[in-house]
Amino acid sequence: MGQLKDLIIRLVEDDKIKSDNENGQNFLVDEDVLAEEIENAKLEPSDIVLDIGAGFGSIESVVSKKCHIIAIEKEIKCYSYLIDKYEIDPNVQIINADALEMIYPKFNKIISNPPYNITDRIIDKLSSYDFYSGVMIIPNTISKQLLSDKNETKFSSIEKIFFKFEEITEVKKESFYPVPRVTSRMIKITKKKNDIFQEIFRRREMLLKNAFMNAVISLNSKTKKESKQVFQDLPEKIKSIGNKQVKELTLTEISDVLSSIAY
Numbered sequence: 001m002g003q004l005k006d007l008i009i010r011l012v013e014d015d016k017i018k019s020d021n022e023n024g025q026n027f028l029v030d031e032d033v034l035a036e037e038i039e040n041a042k043l044e045p046s047d048i049v050l051d052i053g054a055g056f057g058s059i060e061s062v063v064s065k066k067c068h069i070i071a072i073e074k075e076i077k078c079y080s081y082l083i084d085k086y087e088i089d090p091n092v093q094i095i096n097a098d099a100l101e102m103i104y105p106k107f108n109k110i111i112s113n114p115p116y117n118i119t120d121r122i123i124d125k126l127s128s129y130d131f132y133s134g135v136m137i138i139p140n141t142i143s144k145q146l147l148s149d150k151n152e153t154k155f156s157s158i159e160k161i162f163f164k165f166e167e168i169t170e171v172k173k174e175s176f177y178p179v180p181r182v183t184s185r186m187i188k189i190t191k192k193k194n195d196i197f198q199e200i201f202r203r204r205e206m207l208l209k210n211a212f213m214n215a216v217i218s219l220n221s222k223t224k225k226e227s228k229q230v231f232q233d234l235p236e237k238i239k240s241i242g243n244k245q246v247k248e249l250t251l252t253e254i255s256d257v258l259s260s261i262a263y
Contacts, residue, residue, distance in 0.1 A: 004058060005029035008177050011056050011081065025075065025115050027055045028137065030175035037186060038062050040135045040168055041111050050107040050131075052099045052122055053114040057082050057092075063111060064091040070107060072099050100125060110134025110189065116180065120155055123189075127162040128202060133190040137171050143185035157254045161197045164190040195219075197258060201246060208249065208257070209242030235260045 008027045028034055038059070043049070047067040051059050054071035055078050063069045064086070070093045071086070073079045079096040086092040093105070099114070100121055108131050114122045116139045123142075145156035146165040159165075171184040192198070199215030206214070212234075213227035222230065231242065238260050241253050249257070 004031045004034070005177065008056060008058070012177060025053070025055075026113075026176040026178055026180045028058055028113050028175060029177045030171075033137075033171055033175045033186070034058055034062065036169065037113075037135050037137065038066075038111060040186070040188060041109055041133075043067050043109070047109050048105075048107045050104060050110045050112065050134075052110070052112040054078070054082060054094075055113075057085055059111050059113075060086060060092050064089055067091065068093070069111075070095065070105055072097060072102070072104075074098050104129060108132045110136065113137040116182070123159055123163075124155070126189075127159065127198075131191055133188065135168065135186065135188055137184050137186050139180075139182045140170075140185055141182060143167070143187055146187065147185075151251070151255065154249075154251050154254060157251060157258070158201055161201055161258070162192060164192055166190070196261065200257070204245070204247040206246060207243050208246055209239075211246050212242075212261075 008029045012027065041049070043063065043066045045067050049063050049067060049069040051063075051069055051071050054060060054073040057071065060069055060071050060082070068091050071082055072095045073082060074097065076096065079094065082094045086094060095102070100118060110126070110131065111134060113136065119138045119142055145153050146159060147167050148156065151157040151160065166188040168186040168188055171186055173179050173183055175184070196215050196219055199218055200208070200211045203211035203214060209231050212231050213224065216222050216227040216230050217224065231239070237256055241249065244253070
């Protein structure tokens with residue numbers, strides 16, 4: 001692992017960065033894993049890469065030589081280090097913000113190893129953005145859900161509406177510092193073509209019937225009256241849950257929506 005590991009350990013200990021046990025923050029120190037992650041992103045000079053949880057800029061040090069990268073980092077000590085290192089680099093945009101609260105600048109690819117305690121919420125947030133693909137290292141507890149052929153959780157059922165997930169490789173605990181409590185997996189994430197299910201599940205605060213009608217209007221230029229009739233033509237088991245908020249649907253109800261609506 002060499003120089004990268006030595007650098008990260010020194011920076012973490014010098015700046016007294018909180019460990020995994022407190023905020024899920026671990027830093028990739030395996031140079032081979034880093035190289036594989038970036039290689040699988042298939043970068044082009046015109047790409048704009050988003051890195052959520054940039055840490056001390058390991059990804060930026062390589063990607064900035066290939067294309068533009070947006071580095072988001074909440075931890076002020078990491079952010080200060082990034083500013084000192086990349087402030088004059090035109091290919092690196094550094095943002096000090098909470099990645100869960102901000103609106104992301106325009107990007108088309110992702111290379112990111114987000115803090116493990118917010119990985120699921122980051123992936124869910126990304127479903128609202130239009131981009132092509134990305135490579136992420138995430139905990140096995142989440143990757144198993146996303147890579148499984150079965151939809152055993154609401155989270156995996158919904159995210160598979162928006163993304164295609166593919167396994168690249170397992171990542172050992174020792175590839176990070178501090179060493180996390182869980183093993184990890186590198187995955188490729190590709191945004192699927194927009195469809196009615198994406199339009200429905202983007203509107204999670206709405207009642208299902210309203211989300212469906214808005215989706216029909218958005219995708220097919222139907223009038224409100226026409227979209228209402230389309231909803232009335234759906235199977236009874238879908239109409240019976242029409243007054244539930246999309247976010248409140250159970251796993252079984254989500255499965256029913258995905259299997260019963262053909263539009």
